[in-house]
Amino acid sequence: MRNPLIQAAENSIQELVEKILEKFPEAAYTIDRNGKNIFHIAVEQKDEKMYEFLKRNVRRDGMVEALDNDGNTILHLATKKGNSPRVHLGHLNQMAWDAYWLKRIWYDSPTHFLYLQNTAGKTPNEIFEENHSDLRVKAEKALKDMNNGLMLFSALIGTVNYAAIFTIPGGIDQDRKSTNFSHPTLYHSNHETDLLLFLWYTGGGLFSSFVALVTMVAIQLSRFCSNDFYMALPIRYVVALTAIFVSTVFTTNACFKAYDIMDIKFNVDVLYGTGIFRVEPCLLRHHIPDSELHNSLENVINFLAELTNIGHSHCALTEGKCTRQLNQKECQCYFINWREGR
Structure with a gap:
């Protein structure tokens, strides 16, 4: 027993x-x-x-x-x-x-x-x-395959950030008579702080992607002996993944900061579907008297109806809002629910 x-x-x-x-x-x-x-x-x-x-x-x-x-x-x-x-x-x-x-x-x-x-x-x-001779060969192949894809990804992120540094929002002042000639146009403006943040984000993304790329090149050039799998390769791989994550975060922040500088707004309520077309919000950047506001919105509705061959009788203005800023007659107007009748 x-x-x-x-x-x-x-x-x-x-x-x-x-x-x-x-x-x-x-x-x-x-x-x-x-x-x-x-x-x-x-x-x-x-x-x-x-x-x-x-x-x-x-x-x-x-x-x-x-x-x-x-x-x-x-x-x-x-x-x-x-x-x-x-x-x-x-x-x-x-x-x-x-x-x-x-x-x-x-x-x-x-x-x-x-x-x-x-x-x-x-x-x-x-x-x-x-x-472990056969397992070491398989492990080396698996690591190199993953590393190749990550190298391509980090190179793309680095390229995007490098290009963004030289194509900043607002461009460069080309007026030779200007005191800011050859400087970013948005310097000494209300968006100067935002522009500096954008440059910091793109610079951080470029540096992080460079660190990731160098680390992954070091992985590719490793000997891949058994002792390397204990400490050297895992540390390099973790450093590379961390650098890629940081560069991705910086690049995403730079993208949203550029949208903020250029005053680009996302319209998440635009839906394209059968029988429904929603437009929200609509920014009317005109100085419109309050008495003419509703008529102006109806004219926009009629124009959109003619573009899509939908009769005016099937369109309805269901909501209208207007907010006035101090010392301005600029209205931000919303209209929704433009529907095709059945």
Whole structure:
């Protein structure tokens, strides 16, 4: 009959392991038929939660330093390819996880274990390279494929921001007699602050996209050895993604700031559908007396009706609003619900 503690550890049933060790603490020092103790099994299964539980609750007393029947140390067993039974990963994440797990166990092991050979004459690093040669190639391909798409995206964002810096809203003052000749037209105007923010946004977007592009070029030129998947490649990839996100945010803010400078308004209530055509709002930038306002709106309705061959009897002005600014006779008028009758 097999040892139930060993079976529970092999199947990553941590609750059962906890109950057995609670009732029979001495069971932790048993080994299986291959000479592996419970620490060896948890490391071989790459079960991080089980391993941390055993470190906290079991007196190791040489268990980590023990060898199995094949002369494998706990570091040899950590080189096995595969993932924790609690996690399913792709090629790239799997390679990074395996490299991390080997380093994690090495920190808890005696230093000389990294160079100790088993009965087959292999060190942990040699076994790791042998077990992960195909996975490393697949992980390299997956990372390069993602990196190629992100490089194109960052290059496009950088190009857009570079062009925006030299085509600012309002343009450049071309009047040689002007004191602001060759300067942005909107300098020394009400939109000067907005223009400076626009330039800051485009500059930030350009710099961030440049950082992302340089980082991704560094990824493409990497050696893609096993150790690179532990720290170098993940850090570079995170930096590249962060820089792309920042550049996207800056570019979006610059776009909306340009709309604000140019006084472009979005009309979210314009719907194109069968039998319905809504126009809202309509800005009448004319000095219209209040007595003529309603007649002017009716004239606009009639004009739109003639353009679309819809009879005047099928059009209705359902709402009219006018707000007057101080010291101005400029009205902002809204009309909605221009419907085709059925």
